[in-house]
Amino acid sequence: MEKIYVRGGAPLRGTIRVSGSKNASLAIMAACLLVEGRTILRNVPDIRDIHNMAEVLRELGATVRFSTDGVVSIDAAGFQETNAPEELVSKMRASFYVMGPMLARLGEGHVAQPGGCNIGARPVDFHIRGLQALGAQVKAEGGVVDAYAPRLRGANIYLDFPSAGATTHLITAACLAEGITTIENAATEPEVADLVNFLRALGARIEGAGTSTVIVQGVDKLQTNREYTIIPDRMEAGTFACAAAITRGDVVLENVTAAHMQPVLVKLQDMGVSVTAIGADVDAPGLLRIAASGRCNAVDILAMPHPGFPTDMQQPMVALLALSDGASMVTDRVFENRFRYVSELQRMGADIRVEGRTAFVHGVDRLKGASICATDLRAGAALIVAALAAEGESTVSGVEHVDRGYGALVEKLQMAGADITRVDSDHPSRLLAVG
Numbered sequence: 001m002e003k004i005y006v007r008g009g010a011p012l013r014g015t016i017r018v019s020g021s022k023n024a025s026l027a028i029m030a031a032c033l034l035v036e037g038r039t040i041l042r043n044v045p046d047i048r049d050i051h052n053m054a055e056v057l058r059e060l061g062a063t064v065r066f067s068t069d070g071v072v073s074i075d076a077a078g079f080q081e082t083n084a085p086e087e088l089v090s091k092m093r094a095s096f097y098v099m100g101p102m103l104a105r106l107g108e109g110h111v112a113q114p115g116g117c118n119i120g121a122r123p124v125d126f127h128i129r130g131l132q133a134l135g136a137q138v139k140a141e142g143g144v145v146d147a148y149a150p151r152l153r154g155a156n157i158y159l160d161f162p163s164a165g166a167t168t169h170l171i172t173a174a175c176l177a178e179g180i181t182t183i184e185n186a187a188t189e190p191e192v193a194d195l196v197n198f199l200r201a202l203g204a205r206i207e208g209a210g211t212s213t214v215i216v217q218g219v220d221k222l223q224t225n226r227e228y229t230i231i232p233d234r235m236e237a238g239t240f241a242c243a244a245a246i247t248r249g250d251v252v253l254e255n256v257t258a259a260h261m262q263p264v265l266v267k268l269q270d271m272g273v274s275v276t277a278i279g280a281d282v283d284a285p286g287l288l289r290i291a292a293s294g295r296c297n298a299v300d301i302l303a304m305p306h307p308g309f310p311t312d313m314q315q316p317m318v319a320l321l322a323l324s325d326g327a328s329m330v331t332d333r334v335f336e337n338r339f340r341y342v343s344e345l346q347r348m349g350a351d352i353r354v355e356g357r358t359a360f361v362h363g364v365d366r367l368k369g370a371s372i373c374a375t376d377l378r379a380g381a382a383l384i385v386a387a388l389a390a391e392g393e394s395t396v397s398g399v400e401h402v403d404r405g406y407g408a409l410v411e412k413l414q415m416a417g418a419d420i421t422r423v424d425s426d427h428p429s430r431l432l433a434v435g
């Protein structure tokens with residue numbers, strides 16, 4: 001079993017390159033099934049979830065080729081399978097997004113119903129209700145969702161909650177539907193806007209990218225042989241920013257779109273962290289300098305749908321707050337059970353109390369290295385951030401969760417001066433290729 005070993009105390013210094021967005025890439029890869037030919041994606045992160053999605057697409061008849069750094073070619077001319085493989089879909093919730101293209105191109109789809117995970121129940125009722133509004137007959141029984149639609153028809157859809165996944169999935173399905181679809185109370189996350197911009201680049205007719213009302217005018221086909229560059233991963237960037245802050249380092253992040261990170265950057269500045277966007281255009285990928293010389297101030301955080309503070313960043317932030325000066329209240333209004341990692345931080349000496357959707361954090365002077373276990377990818381990020389500043393050595397297990405969303409994490413942190421290694425604990429003499 002692989003483990004990550006961290007000896008805390010080294011301030012991070014130097015430059016760290018941020019990869020492309022996991023969540024934008026997953027939505028866009030599924031949407032490539034709409035195309036009766038080849039699409040080239042750039043800046044795709046090399047992480048486990050991306051390879052899982054590639055496997056799903058291949059099982060459905062598409063060809064997926066990874067070439068040089070971050071370039072992926074997807075050819076969906078051969079997409080004809082309407083049964084998504086349960087063993088693959090059950091690994092990753094985003095696989096459910098293939099249902100929309102199945103209905104749009106093949107008229108039916110059979111996809112395992114994603115289960116809950118370590119952060120909540122995570123039903124797909126908004127997805128199902130939206131597909132039904134688009135004219136599909138949908139049945140969810142025995143852990144499988146069966147859907148039929150000879151032709152999807154435009155509809156007015158109102159989401160009870162601005163669900164990122166449901167918004168991306170329904171926009172994708174509506175692209176080839178007959179007529180106009182309006183999605184109200186849509187998610188406005190940058191990853192959703194990136195999907196819309198991708199589809200528009202292929203000839204889809206969509207207005208309202210990144211707003212809470214998205215209007216899709218169905219077209220007959222999308223264009224083939226188009227290329228698209230995925231936005232940077234704001235959560236990976238935010239995690240490195242927390243790591244720089246907690247170690248009182250001074251780091252320049254490369255390939256970061258500062259405008260996508262506004263809620264996190266404002267909080268870091270309130271905590272006394274120096275945040276400097278280098279370059280003129282904060283709306284385009286550029287450089288971001290993060291530096292801290294002392295202990296951070298405590299702040300309160302309310303994780304909400306965008307443009308609120310992102311739920312995927314509350315975990316690394318709580319790790320940073322655990323060593324801050326003062327008391328913080330962190331509430332997650334998006335997922336009902338996203339504080340399981342707190343018990344691992346408590347093993348390191350963190351003073352945190354969780355009541356329902358809120359963690360009450362009292363900053364302590366020091367954390368002690370410990371053997372800790374990641375229960376999901378963002379929890380793993382939080383534990384590694386804490387371990388980078390803890391006294392002594394920490395052993396982090398559950399590395400497979402971290403690999404789902406962070407590519408070459410150990411290597412990137414090593415390059416910035418962290419004392420971190422990755423070892424196959426069944427064969428300790430064999431130091432694994434970093435990252």
Ligand code: EPZ
Nearest residue numbers: 023094122123124125126127161163164165166312334335
């Ligand atoms: C996406 O998950 C992301 N995953 C999550 O990132 C992210 O935390 C989340 O959006 C919120 O931003 C991907 O993009 C692959 P939601 P998603 O639908 O789409 C409830 C990470 O760490 N809900 O916005 O599943 C749901 O239970 C992952 O990278 C329904 O009730 O999130 C949750 O409470 C974790 N019914 C809330 O809405 C539905 O049909 C928001 O979920 C759908 C969602």
